[in-house]
Amino acid sequence: MVRAIADMIITGAMQPGERLDEISLANRFEVSRTPVREALSQLCAIGLVEREPNKSAVVTTVTQQHLASMFEAMAELEGICARLSAERMTVDERRMLEAEHKASARLVHRGAQDEYESHNTEFHTRLYRGAHNDHIFELVTQTRARLAPFRRAQFRLPGRLLRSYEEHDAIVMAVLRADAMNASRAAYAHVATVSDASIVFARDVGSAQ
Amino acid sequence: MVRAIADMIITGAMQPGERLDEISLANRFEVSRTPVREALSQLCAIGLVEREPNKSAVVTTVTQQHLASMFEAMAELEGICARLSAERMTVDERRMLEAEHKASARLVHRGAQDEYESHNTEFHTRLYRGAHNDHIFELVTQTRARLAPFRRAQFRLPGRLLRSYEEHDAIVMAVLRADAMNASRAAYAHVATVSDASIVFARDVGSAQ
C-alpha cells in the first residue's frame, strides 16, 4: 500500500500540497484507517508526505531551493560512491558495471527511454554498492527516492539519452582505471546535468516553486 | 515519548537486541498501544529499533562493520559541510563559529566534560548549517543521531577533550580563511579520531560485535 501511494505521488497522479485524508484512502484500499495511518507514517519518513498534528497528511511541496539542495547532496554522494568504487570494487564488480553500461548502448541507439531508465537505475545501484559502505548506500538510496518525482521525465528531453550514456562512460572508464579523483568528478558532473534538466522540468510543470 | 525511548536506548538503559513489547511500553507511559506503535515506527525510521512483521520491535544491533560504515559516512559528510562552510558561510556565521569555539577553551582546561559535550554539539551544528544545504543538513543530522549511542563516552577517554579542541581549531582556522580543502580534510580527520575512540569503546562494552 505504501508503494501504491508512493507511485501515485511519484508519477504525479497526486499533486504537491494535495491532502491525503485517511478515510478516503481506507475506502480506496478497502482496509481500516489504522493501516492507512501506518502507511502515511512511512511515507512521511521517506519524505513524500508531511504531517502536522490534527491535520491531514499532504503531499510534500518542495521549493526550488530545497530541490537544488537535494540535487547538490546527490551529486556529492554519487561523487563519494564513484570515488570509493574506483578504490574498492572487486574485479567482478568492475566487470559487471562495465557489462551493464555496454548493454545500455543499444538502447540509446534505439531511443528506448523506458528500458534505458531501468538500466540506468541498475547502473547507479551498482556504483552505490561498489563503495562497500552500507550507510552511504542507505543515504544515497534514500536521497534518490526523494528525487524520483523530479527526475521522472528527464529522458524525454532531446539528446538526454546519449548525453547520459557518454557521462556514464566517463565514470566507468575512471572506475575501471581505479582513478578515484576522475570517477568522483565525472559522477558529480553527471548528477549536475541531471539536476539542470530536472529543475527546468520541475519549474515548467510547477511541481516546485 | 519517542524521545524518552530513544534516550533509554542512547544512554544504554536498553541493550541492543532487547525486545520492546508494546503492552509493557503502553503501561509504562500510561497510554494505549496505538501511540506506542506510532512511536516505534518513528524509532524504526530513525534506525534505533528494527521491526519485523508479527514480531516485537528490538533495539537495533549494530555490527562492527556497520558502525565503521556509519563513521566513514559521517566523516565524508562532515568533510562536505566543512568545505561548503568554508566557501559559503556569511561573515556572521564565521564569527559565531569562532566565538563558540573559543568559548569552549575554558571548559577544556577545567575538564568539564558534560558542558564541553553540549558546546561540541553546538559547534558541529553550526558547521552543518553553514554549508547552506538543507538536505545535507538533514543527512548529517540523521547520521549523527544514529551514532549517538556509540559516541556517548568518548570524552571520558584521557586527553580526548584537549585533542578534540585542537582538531576543532584546525577546522575553524581553515573555515575562517575560506580554505575549503583544508577545512574538509580537518573535519574528516576529526571524525576519524572520534571513530577510533568510539569503536574501541563499543567493542569494550559489547554494544557492537
Added chain:
DNA sequence: ATCTAGAATATTGCATACAGTTTACTCTGC
C-alpha cells in the same frame, strides 16, 4: 459586496476489542 463569527460537518488521535501469529511452557517418548 466582502469580511467576520458561529455552528455544523468532517477528520484526526487515542482507546478498546478481536483475530491471527508467535513464543514459551509442559508433557510425553526415547
Added chain:
DNA sequence: GCAGAGTAAACTGTATGCAATATTCTAGAT
C-alpha cells in the same frame, strides 16, 4: 535426562468507536 510435539499464554495487526480538533458552510455586520 534430553528432545520434540502439542498446547496455552502472550503479543502483534487490524477494525471499530468515541472524544478532540480542524474545516467548511452559513448568517450577519460593516
